Amino acid sequence: xxxxxxxxxxxxxxxxxxxxxxxxxxxxxxxxxxxxxxxxxxxxxxxxxxxxxxxxxxxxxxxxxxxxxxxxxxxxxxxxxxxxxxxxxxxxxxxxxxxxxxxxxxxxxxxxxxxxxxxxxxxxxxxxxxxxxxxxxxxxxxxxxxxxxxxxxxxxxxxxxxxxxxxxxxxxxxxxxxxxxxxxxxxxxxxxxxxxxxxxxxxxxxxxxxxxxxxxxxxxxxxxxxxxxxxxxxxxxxxxxxxxxxxxxxxxxxxxxxxxxxxxxxxxxxxxxxxxxxxxxxxxxxxxxxxxxxxxxxxxxxxxxxxxxxxxxxxxxxxxxxxxxxxxxxxxxxxxxxxxxxxxxxxxxxxxxxxxxxxxxxxxxxxxxxxxxxxxxxxxxxxxxxxxxxxxxxxxxxxxxxxxxxxxxxxxxxxxxxxxxxxxxxxxxxxxxxxxxxxxxxxxxxxxxxxxxxxxxxxxxxxxxx
Amino acid sequence: xxxxxxxxxxxxxxxxxxxxxxxxxxxxxxxxxxxxxxxxxxxxxxxxxxxxxxxxxxxxxxxxxxxxxxxxxxxxxxxxxxxxxxxxxxxxxxxxxxxxxxxxxxxxxxxxxxxxxxxxxxxxxxxxxxxxxxxxxxxxxxxxxxxxxxxxxxxxxxxxxxxxxxxxxxxxxxxxxxxxxxxxxxxxxxxxxxxxxxxxxxxxxxxxxxxxxxxxxxxxxxxxxxxxxxxx
Numbered sequence: 081x082x083x084x085x086x087x088x089x090x091x092x093x094x095x096x097x098x099x100x101x102x103x104x105x106x107x108x109x110x111x112x113x114x115x116x117x118x119x120x121x122x123x124x125x126x127x128x129x130x131x132x133x134x135x136x137x138x139x140x141x142x143x144x145x146x147x148x149x150x151x152x153x154x155x156x157x158x159x160x161x162x163x164x165x166x167x168x169x170x171x172x173x174x175x176x177x178x179x180x181x182x183x184x185x186x187x188x189x190x191x192x193x194x195x196x197x198x199x200x201x202x203x204x205x206x207x208x209x210x211x212x213x214x215x216x217x218x219x220x221x222x223x224x225x226x227x228x229x230x231x232x233x234x235x236x237x238x239x240x241x242x243x244x245x246x247x248x249x250x251x252x253x254x255x256x257x258x259x260x261x262x263x264x265x266x267x268x269x270x271x272x273x274x275x276x277x278x279x280x281x282x283x284x285x286x287x288x289x290x291x292x293x294x295x296x297x298x299x300x301x302x303x304x305x306x307x308x309x310x311x312x313x314x315x316x317x318x319x320x321x322x323x324x325x326x327x328x329x330x331x332x333x334x335x336x337x338x339x340x341x342x343x344x345x346x347x348x349x350x351x352x353x354x355x356x357x358x359x360x361x362x363x364x365x366x367x368x369x370x371x372x373x374x375x376x377x378x379x380x381x382x383x384x385x386x387x388x389x390x391x392x393x394x395x396x397x398x399x400x401x402x403x404x405x406x407x408x409x410x411x412x413x414x415x416x417x418x419x420x421x422x423x424x425x426x427x428x429x430x431x432x433x434x435x436x437x438x439x440x441x442x443x444x445x446x447x448x449x450x451x452x453x454x455x456x457x458x459x460x461x462x463x464x465x466x467x468x469x470x471x472x473x474x475x476x477x478x479x480x481x482x483x484x485x486x487x488x489x490x491x492x493x494x495x496x497x498x499x500x501x502x503x504x505x506x507x508x509x510x511x512x513x514x515x516x517x518x519x520x521x522x523x524x525x526x527x528x529x530x531x532x533x534x535x536x537x538x539x540x541x542x543x544x545x546x
Numbered sequence: 547x548x549x550x551x552x553x554x555x556x557x558x559x560x561x562x563x564x565x566x567x568x569x570x571x572x573x574x575x576x577x578x579x580x581x582x583x584x585x586x587x588x589x590x591x592x593x594x595x596x597x598x599x600x601x602x603x604x605x606x607x608x609x610x611x612x613x614x615x616x617x618x619x620x621x622x623x624x625x626x627x628x629x630x631x632x633x634x635x636x637x638x639x640x641x642x643x644x645x646x647x648x649x650x651x652x653x654x655x656x657x658x659x660x661x662x663x664x665x666x667x668x669x670x671x672x673x674x675x676x677x678x679x680x681x682x683x684x685x686x687x688x689x690x691x692x693x694x695x696x697x698x699x700x701x702x703x704x705x706x707x708x709x710x711x712x713x714x715x716x717x718x719x720x721x722x723x724x725x726x727x728x729x730x731x732x733x734x735x736x737x738x739x740x741x742x743x744x745x746x747x748x749x750x751x752x753x754x755x756x757x758x759x760x761x762x763x764x765x766x767x768x769x770x771x772x773x774x775x776x777x778x
Contacts, residue, residue, distance in 0.1 A: 131734050162736030174727035177735075179674055183650030186746055191736040193744045200746075221677055239735070394688050420692050426720055427682065428689035430712040443698030468719045486693065 081274050082107040082130055082243065087144035089125055089134055099140065100125045100298040109242070112265075112275040112288055114306075117295035118321050119471055119501045123278035124247055125298070129153065130276055131245045132161035148243065162188060166236035170248040170499060172228035181215045181223070181231050188239040202238040209271075210234050210264045224380050226257025233264045237271075244268055246277040250284060251499035252423075254380045254527035258284045280501045281528075283327040286310045294320060321502045324530045345370050345405055345521045346391070346490055352399035353386045359398055360386050366540055368490065373512060373522040375536030377529070382542040384525040385423070388492045391523070392418045404489075419483025423495040425475040429467035434459055434478055437467050438485045445485045453481045457511045473504025477511050490521045497531045509535045547587040551655040553755040554643035560762045561635035567769040574631075575605070577765060581638040584758075592645045597638065604631045649674050654745030667737065671728060678724065679717075686716050 083106050090099040100122040107113050115123040128134040129146045136158045146153045148164050156164075166188065169175045178184040185206060186199045207213045212230050220228065229249055236244050250258045262284050268275060269288065279285065285306075292309040294302040304312075310325050317325060344367035351364040360383035368374050376384050389395050391402060393414030401408050404417060422428055431437040438450035445453070454463045457477040462470060467478055476496055483491055493512075497505050505528075512535055516522055526532050532539065549557075561577065568574055578601060585593040608627050612620045649670045656666045695712050696705040 133730055133734060137730060137733055157738070158733045159736040159739035162734060162739070165734070167731070167734045169727065169731060171727055173678065174724045175731040177670060177674060177728070177732065178648070178650045180648045180650060183648065183747060188735040190743050190746060191739045191741075193739070193741040196744060196746050199744070235735075389688070392692060394691060415692055416694075418692070420689075422685065422689060424685065424720075426723075427685040427716050428693070430695065430715050441693045441695045441697045468715075482693070 081109040081111075081149060082276070083145075083147045083150075084126075084129070085145050085147075087129065087142070087146055089129060089140055089142045091138070091140045098122070098125075098298065100129075100295075103144070103300060105293070105300065107274060107276065107291075109274055110269075110272050112269055112290045112306075113277070114282070114285055114289035114292045114309075115276070115278045115295060116280070116282060116292060116322060117501075118503055119280075119473075121295040122298040123295055126295075127167075127245050127247050127276060127278050130243065131165045131167045132156070132158050136161075159191070162239070162241070163192070164241055165243040165245050166239040166241035167245040167247065168229065168232045168236050168249045170251045172225045172232065172252065175232055176220050176228065179220050181212075181218050181220060184220060184231055185235045185238055187235060199238075202240070206234040206238045209267050210237070224257070225252045226254065226260060226380060229253060229257065230260055230264065233261065233268075237264075237268060237273075242272075243274045243276065246275065246279075248279055248499060249277070250279065250281050252495070255529070256379050262288065280323050280499070282323050282325055286325065286327065294322075318502075323502050323505070342369055343406065344368060347403040347406075348391065348400070349403070350400040351387075351390065351397045351402070353383050353390050354398050355386070355395065357398075361542060362399070364400070364542075368521045368523060370519050370521055371516050372538065373516050373524060373536050375532040375539040376523060376525045376542060377527065377532055377539055378542035379527070384542055385494055387542065388420065388494055388523070388525055392420050392492055417489045419480075419486065419488030419491045421476055421479040421483070421491070421493045421496060423498055425472070425479050426468065428479055428482075429475060432466055433464050434467055434470075434481075435463045437478060438481055440482075442482075442485045450481075450485065453485055454478075456484075456514065457481045458507055471504065472498075473500050473507055476500075476508055480511055480515065484515065488520075490523070491515060493522070493524045493526075495526055495528070496524060497526065497528045505531055505534070547584070547754065548589075548646050549642075549758060550749065550751045550755045551643065551647045551652045552659070552751060553758055554639060554647065556759055557762055558636060558639035558643065560766045561639050563766050564769045565632045565635050567766075567773045570772065571605070571609070573765075573769065573772070574635075577635055578638070581635060581642070585638065585642060588642065588646050592642065594641060597634075597641070601631070601634050604634070644673070644676075648747065650745075650747045651749075654748035657743055657745055658748055663737075663743070667732070675724070679721075682717060682720050683713075686713055689716075 084103040087103040088099070088101045098120060103126065115126055117123060125134065128138060130148070130153070132153050134140065135142055135154050153161065176184050177187055182203060186203055189199045189202065207216055210230060210233065212234055215223065215227055215231060223231065250261055253261065265275065265288055277285065289306040292304045292306060293300045312325060346368040348364055348366050352359050352362040353364060354360040364387065376387060378384055390397050391414065393411035396411060402414065403409060429437060431440050434454055435447055435450045438453055439445050439447065451460065451463055454460050457480055459474060459477055459481065462474065467475065470478065480491065496508055500508070509531070512522055524532070524536060561581070564577055582593065582598055604627055608624065608631070612624055612627070615623065652673065653666050653670045656669070690712060696708050699705045699708055
C-alpha cells in the first residue's frame with residue numbers, strides 16, 4: 081500500500097539538516113504501523129511524506145520515492161492525496177475549521193463536493209461506530225481536548241481514505257480520553273484501514289500496532305513486530321529512551337515520611353473551586369510541605385487546572401482559605417510567592433534570549449546569575465537562543481529557571497509532560513527533584529501516571545463532581 | 547428567530563446607511579430597539595445587556611448631561627458621543643451575525659452566492675479564530691500576572707512598551723504556529739479541490755428573511771427621504 085524506496089528528506093538545503101535518510105519501508109494494506117523514538121528523530125517527517133505535506137506544503141530537499149498504491153506522492157495533487165490519506169494531528173485546537181461538530185466531521189466531503197445525502201449517511205455511520213452521537217450538534221468550543229480528537233478521528237473516517245495518519249494524537253489527553261481513542265482505532269482497524277502512527281506515549285497501542293519502527297537521527301534503526309516490541313524488558317526500553325510500554329491505571333508511590341513532616345508551607349482549607357457561581361470542586365483540603373512534590377491527578381474536567389489557578393492567585397476560591405507558612409494569604413501575595421509553568425509554556429516566554437528571559441522582571445538577576453541558573457536546569461548551551469526556538473522540554477526548564485530567578489517559594493506545574501519524549505521527561509524530573517531538594521514546595525498537575533510516579537512524593541486525586 | 551447570513555449582512559449595510567443618513571433621535575432609538583428586539587428573539591446569549599446599557603448611557607449623556615455642561619466641554623464631548631453612537635446599529639448587527647451564524651453556514655451561503663474560495667476560506671478561518679485569540683490573550687494575561695514583568699523599569703513609557711511587547715510576542719508566535727497547523731490541516735483535507743464544494747448546512751432564505759429585508763429597506767428609504775426629501 082505505502083512504499084518508501086531509498087527515501088531521504090531534509091528541511092534545509094544541507095543533507096544533514098533534520099529530516100530522514102535512506103528509508104526503505106513497505107506498509108501493507110490494513111496494517112497498523114507505529115513509529116517511535118526521541119523528539120526530532122524523524123517520525124513526523126515520515127508521516128508528512130505519506131500525507132503529502134512533504135513536498136506539497138513543506139519545502140526541502142528529497143531523494144528516492146514515496147508511493148501510495150503505486151502512485152508517487154509528489155506527483156499527486158494534494159486534493160487527490162486527501163482522498164487516499166486522512167490525518168489527525170497532535171494539537172486538537174488547531175486542526176478544526178468549523179465551529180460545530182457535524183460540519184467539522186464532513187468538512188473533507190464538502191471540499192470534494194459529495195452529495196448531502198451521502199454526507200448524512202457517512203456522518204450517522206461514523207457517529208454510531210465511534211459512539212459520539214452525544215457530540216453532534218455541539219459547538220467545537222464546548223468540547224474537551226479528548227472530544228475534539230474524537231471528532232478529528234470521525235472526520236478522518238468519514239473521508240473514506242484508506243490510510244489514516246496519526247501524529248501524536250494523544251499528546252494532550254487523559255487516560256479516559258485515550259481509552260476512547262483506542263476504541264476508535266480498533267474500530268478503524270476492523271474497517272480495514274491502514275494506520276500509521278507517530279507517538280511518544282506507547283502503552284495504549286499495545287494490541288493495536290502490528291509493526292513498530294524505532295527511529296534515531298532520521299533513520300529506522302530497529303523494527304519489531306508489535307508482540308515482540310511490547311514484551312521488551314524495562315532496561316532495553318529505558319536504553320532506547322522510550323516511554324513505558326504497559327498500561328498503568330493508577331500510581332503506586334507511597335507517601336514519603338521524610339517530606340511530609342514539619343510545618344506545611346501551604347495549606348488549603350475546605351476550598352470550593354470554580355468560576356462565578358459555578359462550583360467545579362468543593363471541600364478540597366490538603367497541605368504541602370517544604371521539599372515535597374505533590375501530584376494532583378484526575379481526569380479532564382475534574383478541576384485540576386482550576387485548583388492551580390486558584391492556588392496561584394489568578395482566581396479567588398469560592399469558599400475556604402489558603403494559608404502560606406500558617407498565615408492566610410490573599411491573591412496578590414500568592415501571585416508573588418507562587419511560580420507557575422503553564423501547560424502551554426509558549427504563553428509565558430516573552431524575551432529574545434534565554435538569558436534575558438531570566439532577567440526580565442527580576443532586577444536582582446544579572447546575566448552572570450542568569451547563566452548560572454540556566455546551567456542548573458541544563459540549558460547552559462542554549463543561553464543565547466530565542467526561547468521560542470527551544471524544544472518543549474527545554475521551554476519548561478526555562479520557565480522553571482525564571483521561577484527560580486524570581487525566588488518563588490512554591491512552584492506549580494500544569495501538565496508538564498504534554499508531548500514530551502522520555503529523555504525530556506527525565507530532564508524535567510531531575511530539575512524538579514533538584515528544586516525540591518533546595519526546599520521548594522512543588523505541585524504538579526498531570527494525567528501522565530508514568531511521570532507522576534517518577535516524580536511525586538504524594539498524590540491527590542480529584543474526581544469529577546458528576 | 548435565526549435569519550440567513552445574507553440577511554444579517556444586508557441588515558448591517560442598511561443599518562450603517564441609516565446611521566449615516568438619520569439625524570432624528572426618535573428614528574435612531576426606534577432602529578436600535580428593533581435591533582435589540584431581534585437579538586432577544588434570536589435566543590440565549592445573543593442579546594448583550596452591557597451593550598444596550600452603554601447605548602442608553604450615550605443617549606442620556608447627549609440629551610441630559612451635555613446640555614448642562616459648560617460650552618467647551620459640551621463641544622469636546624458631543625463629537626465623541628455622537629460619532630461613537632452612530633456605530634451602535636452596526637455593532638449590534640455584527641453581534642447578530644456573529645452569534646447566530648455557524649462558520650459552516652456562512653461558508654455555505656457565501657459559496658452559494660458564487661463568492662470565490664479565496665474569500666470564503668480566509669473569512670471562515672478568521673471567524674473561527676476569534677475565540678481562540680481571546681483564549682490565547684487570557685493565557686498571556688495570566689502569565690504576566692504571575693510575573694512582575696516591568697519590575698525595575700521606572701520610565702512609564704518604557705513600562706507600557708514592555709507590557710505591549712510581552713503581550714504581542716507570544717501572541718504572534720502562537721498565531722504563526724496556529725496558521726501553519728491550520729494550513730496543514732486544510733490542505734490535507736482537500737481544501738484545494740477544484741470541484742464545486744457541497745454545503746451541508748445551506749438553507750435557502752425564508753419568508754422571515756424577506757420580511758426583515760423589506761422592513762429594513764423601508765426604514766432606509768425613510769431616512770433618505772427625511773434627509774434629502776426637500777431637495778428632491
